[in-house]
Amino acid sequence: MTSTIERPPAAPAAGRPARPSRPKRDRTSKTENLAGLAMLTPAVLLLALFIFVPAILAFGLAFTNARLISPYPATFVGLDNFVRLFADAAFFRALINVGYFALVVVPLQAGLALVMAILVNKKVRGTTFFRTVYFLPVVTSMVVVSLLWLFMYRQDGLINVIIDRVTFGLVTGPDWLNDTTTSMPAIILMSVWQGVGFHMIIWLSGLQTIPADLYEAADLDGVSPWQRFRYITWPGLSATRSLILVTITIQALSLFTQISVMTQGGPLNSTTTVVYEAVESGFAQQETGYASAISLVFFVIVLLISVVQRFLSREKA
Amino acid sequence: MAISQVAIPEVAPASAPHVVLGQKTARKKRVVGIGGWILRIGLAVLFLFPILFMFVSSLKPDQQIFGDLSSIAAFLPIGNISMDNYAAVFDRVPAARFLVNSIGISAITVIAGILVNSLAAFALSRMRVRGKTVILTLIIATLIVPFETLALPLVWWVNQLPSFELTELGFMFSKGWIDTYQVQIIPFVANAFSIYLFHQYFESIPKELDEAARMDGAGWFRIYRQVVMPLSGPAIATVAILTFLPAWNSYLWPLMVVQTEELRPVMVGVQYFFQLNVSWGEVMAYSTLITLPVVALFIAFQRSFVNSIASSGVKG
Numbered sequence: 001m002t003s004t005i006e007r008p009p010a011a012p013a014a015g016r017p018a019r020p021s022r023p024k025r026d027r028t029s030k031t032e033n034l035a036g037l038a039m040l041t042p043a044v045l046l047l048a049l050f051i052f053v054p055a056i057l058a059f060g061l062a063f064t065n066a067r068l069i070s071p072y073p074a075t076f077v078g079l080d081n082f083v084r085l086f087a088d089a090a091f092f093r094a095l096i097n098v099g100y101f102a103l104v105v106v107p108l109q110a111g112l113a114l115v116m117a118i119l120v121n122k123k124v125r126g127t128t129f130f131r132t133v134y135f136l137p138v139v140t141s142m143v144v145v146s147l148l149w150l151f152m153y154r155q156d157g158l159i160n161v162i163i164d165r166v167t168f169g170l171v172t173g174p175d176w177l178n179d180t181t182t183s184m185p186a187i188i189l190m191s192v193w194q195g196v197g198f199h200m201i202i203w204l205s206g207l208q209t210i211p212a213d214l215y216e217a218a219d220l221d222g223v224s225p226w227q228r229f230r231y232i233t234w235p236g237l238s239a240t241r242s243l244i245l246v247t248i249t250i251q252a253l254s255l256f257t258q259i260s261v262m263t264q265g266g267p268l269n270s271t272t273t274v275v276y277e278a279v280e281s282g283f284a285q286q287e288t289g290y291a292s293a294i295s296l297v298f299f300v301i302v303l304l305i306s307v308v309q310r311f312l313s314r315e316k317a
Numbered sequence: 318m319a320i321s322q323v324a325i326p327e328v329a330p331a332s333a334p335h336v337v338l339g340q341k342t343a344r345k346k347r348v349v350g351i352g353g354w355i356l357r358i359g360l361a362v363l364f365l366f367p368i369l370f371m372f373v374s375s376l377k378p379d380q381q382i383f384g385d386l387s388s389i390a391a392f393l394p395i396g397n398i399s400m401d402n403y404a405a406v407f408d409r410v411p412a413a414r415f416l417v418n419s420i421g422i423s424a425i426t427v428i429a430g431i432l433v434n435s436l437a438a439f440a441l442s443r444m445r446v447r448g449k450t451v452i453l454t455l456i457i458a459t460l461i462v463p464f465e466t467l468a469l470p471l472v473w474w475v476n477q478l479p480s481f482e483l484t485e486l487g488f489m490f491s492k493g494w495i496d497t498y499q500v501q502i503i504p505f506v507a508n509a510f511s512i513y514l515f516h517q518y519f520e521s522i523p524k525e526l527d528e529a530a531r532m533d534g535a536g537w538f539r540i541y542r543q544v545v546m547p548l549s550g551p552a553i554a555t556v557a558i559l560t561f562l563p564a565w566n567s568y569l570w571p572l573m574v575v576q577t578e579e580l581r582p583v584m585v586g587v588q589y590f591f592q593l594n595v596s597w598g599e600v601m602a603y604s605t606l607i608t609l610p611v612v613a614l615f616i617a618f619q620r621s622f623v624n625s626i627a628s629s630g631v632k633g
Binding site: 032033035044049050055068135142144148250298302 | 357368449
């Protein structure tokens with residue numbers, strides 16, 4: 001973010017009172033300290049109350065049998081929740097599902113977003129129009145997008161009608177969300193459709209940091225578009241790349257809304273996710289202790305993956 | 318949604334490099350150029366048509382929606398067009414109430430968020446406060462925690478918090494924030510990323526400005542209010558948008574902490590449509606209804622939206 005502030009002309013030193021003497025300065029810095037603390041208090045208090053406390057609670061509750069609403073106080077149960085968790089087939093299914101989802105979505109969404117960013121970075125007519133249209137699904141809530149696609153994915157829905165038309169009736173589309181083999185791919189396709197515009201903008205801001213004279217020099221040398229990309233654009237995006245990788249991964253692992261609206265984890269757990277399992281046990285079954293254990297395991301996984309990704313992208317840079 | 322009719326400010330005119338190219342390169346460039354246009358338009362169709370389909374379907378009776386699927390009519394507002402679905406939505410769901418709730422919740426979260434986070438950032442950027450670096454580090458550290466991991470312990474926690482109401486008898490204490498407006502607002506006011514954005518922006522405002530103001534006897538709060546904030550328009554817009562979008566779109570959180578119908582936000586209203594017989598025209602009408610305010614804001618403040626997302630790329 002660049003500042004566009006004009007510096008005011010330096011105030012003339014003459015006619016100003018002399019610098020405050022030493023004791024007065026101490027007093028100002030004490031009031032400054034107090035005023036500063038007062039300004040910090042609301043934010044710090046709220047962050048402590050709604051981020052630090054629940055984070056610590058997640059650790060604490062994971063080792064208890066706490067329930068959301070219960071007449072009995074929570075008691076310490078040691079590793080019981082974790083023992084139960086690692087014996088839970090649905091939880092393993094959830095881990096596999098989010099792993100599958102992330103492995104497909106991360107390269108697909110990042111790659112498509114980069115292509116789109118390059119397309120709208122060219123200064124041709126209507127660039128702003130295309131940028132706006134590509135970005136439209138991002139401002140549309142995931143709940144609405146899920147509803148819309150739930151309708152389009154029906155056996156007799158728009159997507160199957162289009163498949164039928166395009167192939168002249170040779171291919172009959174599946175019942176996307178009610179078939180264990182197509183349910184996850186269907187969710188993946190829709191999620192990329194909704195989220196790709198977001199990462200297009202982030203790539204775009206990375207593209208705009210690449211100095212234009214590099215491209216001008218390349219044009220003088222008459223390089224091919226591929227060489228331009230390979231030797232100027234790609235190396236120029238290394239910082240943006242690792243950032244996009246981390247954000248898409250975390251977003252993919254946190255998959256929840258689409259599942260809650262469209263499939264409720266089904267059919268046969270083929271679309272259940274870690275966050276969905278946590279919400280099911282913590283909210284629907286009111287087992288806060290068990291849900292906290294799931295949240296804790298999830299947090300450790302997210303943390304590990306982002307640390308590994310950071311490490312790998314730093315090595316290459 | 319007449320996106321295509323919106324006047325769009327053109328980007329700075331391209332300065333075409335006047336370079337004599339070899340015949341072969343020129344042809345190659347043209348092929349790439351045409352390919353680029355096909356891709357651009359193809360992608361635009363892919364992103365625009367589902368949204369167009371949603372809007373057009375919201376105007377048609379169910380029978381016609383399914384009848385139109387196999388032709389281009391699926392994307393055209395033709396045939397038996399009416400606002401009947403919208404009327405039915407208001408019968409099935411207290412949609413007006415939900416809209417008012419969501420507008421109120423988002424607006425208060427945005428305003429309080431701008432105030433609380435900019436004040437904190439101002440103190441961190443401008444003032445000598447003891448333990449400043451530790452506080453800043455702790456604030457930034459909260460960025461690594463995805464909300465989804467905190468949500469469930471947080472439900473339990475807000476259920477333990479004391480709540481006080483003003484009744485005829487004076488202040489009344491009760492336990493639990495479940496089923497209130499405040500539980501949908503207060504946890505989302507302070508935001509480490511907003512503080513970070515304000516902090517970055519404030520750092521770019523010359524400190525000589527507040528020194529001059531201090532010479533004139535201005536207090537710290539006055540410098541914040543009359544010097545720094547008036548110069549921070551872009552940062553305020555960014556924070557406003559990045560706070561508004563999740564507030565308007567919030568679904569998981571109100572699903573868990575709000576049971577009373579009168580307090581529900583728009584996204585939770587979606588559940589009403591799958592209880593008995595599903596009318597897809599109504600679902601599409603409700604979807605359009607809760608999307609329209611955001612799309613309108615987006616088109617009005619397009620540049621700020623794009624800038625705010627671009628700056629969220631700084632995160633991490």
